[in-house]
Amino acid sequence: MRVLIVNCTLKPSPEKSNTEALADVVADALRGEGVEVASVRAVDHSIPPGVESEMGEGDEWPGIRAQILDSQILVFATPTWLGRPSSIAQRVLERMDAMLSETDDEGRPVAYNRVAGVVVTGNEDGAHHVISEVSGALADIGFTVPGQAWTYWNRGPGPGDSYLESEEGREWSHSTGKAAAANLLAVARALERMPIPAPPSE
Amino acid sequence: MRVLIVNCTLKPSPEKSNTEALADVVADALRGEGVEVASVRAVDHSIPPGVESEMGEGDEWPGIRAQILDSQILVFATPTWLGRPSSIAQRVLERMDAMLSETDDEGRPVAYNRVAGVVVTGNEDGAHHVISEVSGALADIGFTVPGQAWTYWNRGPGPGDSYLESEEGREWSHSTGKAAAANLLAVARALERMPIPAPPSE
Amino acid sequence: MRVLIVNCTLKPSPEKSNTEALADVVADALRGEGVEVASVRAVDHSIPPGVESEMGEGDEWPGIRAQILDSQILVFATPTWLGRPSSIAQRVLERMDAMLSETDDEGRPVAYNRVAGVVVTGNEDGAHHVISEVSGALADIGFTVPGQAWTYWNRGPGPGDSYLESEEGREWSHSTGKAAAANLLAVARALERMPIPAPPSE
Amino acid sequence: MRVLIVNCTLKPSPEKSNTEALADVVADALRGEGVEVASVRAVDHSIPPGVESEMGEGDEWPGIRAQILDSQILVFATPTWLGRPSSIAQRVLERMDAMLSETDDEGRPVAYNRVAGVVVTGNEDGAHHVISEVSGALADIGFTVPGQAWTYWNRGPGPGDSYLESEEGREWSHSTGKAAAANLLAVARALERMPIPAPPSE
Numbered sequence: 001m002r003v004l005i006v007n008c009t010l011k012p013s014p015e016k017s018n019t020e021a022l023a024d025v026v027a028d029a030l031r032g033e034g035v036e037v038a039s040v041r042a043v044d045h046s047i048p049p050g051v052e053s054e055m056g057e058g059d060e061w062p063g064i065r066a067q068i069l070d071s072q073i074l075v076f077a078t079p080t081w082l083g084r085p086s087s088i089a090q091r092v093l094e095r096m097d098a099m100l101s102e103t104d105d106e107g108r109p110v111a112y113n114r115v116a117g118v119v120v121t122g123n124e125d126g127a128h129h130v131i132s133e134v135s136g137a138l139a140d141i142g143f144t145v146p147g148q149a150w151t152y153w154n155r156g157p158g159p160g161d162s163y164l165e166s167e168e169g170r171e172w173s174h175s176t177g178k179a180a181a182a183n184l185l186a187v188a189r190a191l192e193r194m195p196i197p198a199p200p201s202e
Numbered sequence: 203m204r205v206l207i208v209n210c211t212l213k214p215s216p217e218k219s220n221t222e223a224l225a226d227v228v229a230d231a232l233r234g235e236g237v238e239v240a241s242v243r244a245v246d247h248s249i250p251p252g253v254e255s256e257m258g259e260g261d262e263w264p265g266i267r268a269q270i271l272d273s274q275i276l277v278f279a280t281p282t283w284l285g286r287p288s289s290i291a292q293r294v295l296e297r298m299d300a301m302l303s304e305t306d307d308e309g310r311p312v313a314y315n316r317v318a319g320v321v322v323t324g325n326e327d328g329a330h331h332v333i334s335e336v337s338g339a340l341a342d343i344g345f346t347v348p349g350q351a352w353t354y355w356n357r358g359p360g361p362g363d364s365y366l367e368s369e370e371g372r373e374w375s376h377s378t379g380k381a382a383a384a385n386l387l388a389v390a391r392a393l394e395r396m397p398i399p400a401p402p403s404e
Numbered sequence: 405m406r407v408l409i410v411n412c413t414l415k416p417s418p419e420k421s422n423t424e425a426l427a428d429v430v431a432d433a434l435r436g437e438g439v440e441v442a443s444v445r446a447v448d449h450s451i452p453p454g455v456e457s458e459m460g461e462g463d464e465w466p467g468i469r470a471q472i473l474d475s476q477i478l479v480f481a482t483p484t485w486l487g488r489p490s491s492i493a494q495r496v497l498e499r500m501d502a503m504l505s506e507t508d509d510e511g512r513p514v515a516y517n518r519v520a521g522v523v524v525t526g527n528e529d530g531a532h533h534v535i536s537e538v539s540g541a542l543a544d545i546g547f548t549v550p551g552q553a554w555t556y557w558n559r560g561p562g563p564g565d566s567y568l569e570s571e572e573g574r575e576w577s578h579s580t581g582k583a584a585a586a587n588l589l590a591v592a593r594a595l596e597r598m599p600i601p602a603p604p605s606e
Numbered sequence: 607m608r609v610l611i612v613n614c615t616l617k618p619s620p621e622k623s624n625t626e627a628l629a630d631v632v633a634d635a636l637r638g639e640g641v642e643v644a645s646v647r648a649v650d651h652s653i654p655p656g657v658e659s660e661m662g663e664g665d666e667w668p669g670i671r672a673q674i675l676d677s678q679i680l681v682f683a684t685p686t687w688l689g690r691p692s693s694i695a696q697r698v699l700e701r702m703d704a705m706l707s708e709t710d711d712e713g714r715p716v717a718y719n720r721v722a723g724v725v726v727t728g729n730e731d732g733a734h735h736v737i738s739e740v741s742g743a744l745a746d747i748g749f750t751v752p753g754q755a756w757t758y759w760n761r762g763p764g765p766g767d768s769y770l771e772s773e774e775g776r777e778w779s780h781s782t783g784k785a786a787a788a789n790l791l792a793v794a795r796a797l798e799r800m801p802i803p804a805p806p807s808e
Contacts, residue, residue, distance in 0.1 A: 074413070083533060125530065125534065127561070128528070128529050129532065131488060133437075152529070154529060155559070155561065156557075156560055156573065157557045157576055157577050158573065159554055172561055174564035
């Protein structure tokens, strides 16, 4: 059982990422269950725009794609900008769009029997919408979204502190993140034991 | 294994519901697998506004709520109005909001280990958004949303025919609906065998 | 110049409405400019589901519709439930859907040259999405949405106090509400002086 | 009176852009009214991620930003990917986020008294949501969104042709685009004559 965290912050390393910090709570909870967790900060890689799995020379998406398909659990972490998922998050989803027509040996879309959760931070209101947008896109692609498999932090109303700048509300965000980790793991294990079969042929 | 279809059309019986007609494709596929399928047209019942499981005399929500909790699979069917889920759909979700704080004998939110899918019709563009809105809300409440557990029909651009008025595009909507049925059933069975445990206590 | 506030709280009168309380800040600012402000709490009226301007006996929508069309400024106020506009808000929008095909003497959709703003409260994250959903629907119908013509209050992360239960963050919500009032009034006056003409005929 | 079309296709020049082709209908209608129209294909420029107006060496955003502020009408054109605005569209919005705190000589946010419309294409359902997302973000920044100032093309259900691959439905998309052009121009002219004043000071 492997987990990949894809962090869609706009900030290249080594800048501090609020989103990474909150995603780490979920990662730690998963590691505590003996699961292997890797992570990638998408903005550190060259990911050209497009909806194909390979977009030519210099494209670093194929390596990230391989990590996603090598994992049973995807934790999709993104900041909130203008109330919506980051441009990096949408870029990652667009490249994952190609998975819609890629199938495994049994004819199943490659995302089947993988589960996905969402972690969102922001300096203002918007997290629930971001969670719906991201998990809606991932379910379209074929990921299963377990109940309550997300957490977020922001503090309204209006623009304000980022996650790392405030101690307020962390307890809720962390306990919600730990529940998300448990739910992701439980559903991933259930699908490992009893996988979704190939779609019915007409 | 039981399925409940909640049809959130605006039209009271016996008016023909496009949404019901498309939901029937999913229902038939599930029945074909030997699963028991019931359905309810929410607008035929008195469901007062509110976010409690019981809102007083004349409230017919408790009966629908009991049917939801008596089923392992929820198929949430709604038309698209102004690009969004119907007011009846939002009413049903609001009443389900109470499930957030209702737990089973093991301390799990009552929606845990249930799966949900979405069926959408419309006379114009909007289905993917409606699917994200509804499945986002249901995942918040605790339902697990299997990958590709939805179907829809509309025919753009601009306002046009409803599902029952056109033969176009039905093949895609029906085969997508059958795949949705299969995916709902597979994940429901996996969670029946290996259920999500109670959330970690702090 | 007249303003109508449509409050889409789920709570019938005389229950206290958080949404009304915040909408009153916008109303007071408009009254301070000498503008006449009326308001209606939609849930106090019988508004059957449908997408026609008249849905038969007992339908109280026609009176609200007349008030909307008697005003140049619409302030659409709604709570946030499950991260989305209330079922009452969607009901009002559905009934307004009929305005898409209703035109004035010059062939313009009846909503043209009217402006709309949004007020949102909630006990959790979701306001920006609710504002986009409501103002998107109103712009579809033909209302002009001035820049920064909204305000909201909620306090995350996670569920918490409602607007009337907390003093926190009010200053921002109120000053944003006063700016919304000013922007609504400015654009309404500009359109009164130089109205949008009828759509080009083909 | 100047118009800028920002095309947020994922395809670099000289690839054919469906979005550009539909945006040209709006552009032509505006030119027919004697208005100057320029356009930029954002993906052809280096626009690093971030939320500042200048992000350092090689950043080509400042030139696009200058063109936006040199125009009274912004036509924001984007394809639909996974039911949502493109990553390029979100990138542009993120860079525009800085405009929230940039003011003119009279203390008004720089986007005030500018109007914005949206053009959307796609090979599947999603346009209304994309329109709401983009116009919601632009209204947050301060743009005024005239009623019915958008058009779109897609043809459901399910994935299918792109705009340039089909003749179906074009008449509706084009006449809706011409109406959008007229509405954008009318509101821009009204705001030119009677501009929104600076926000009230506390």
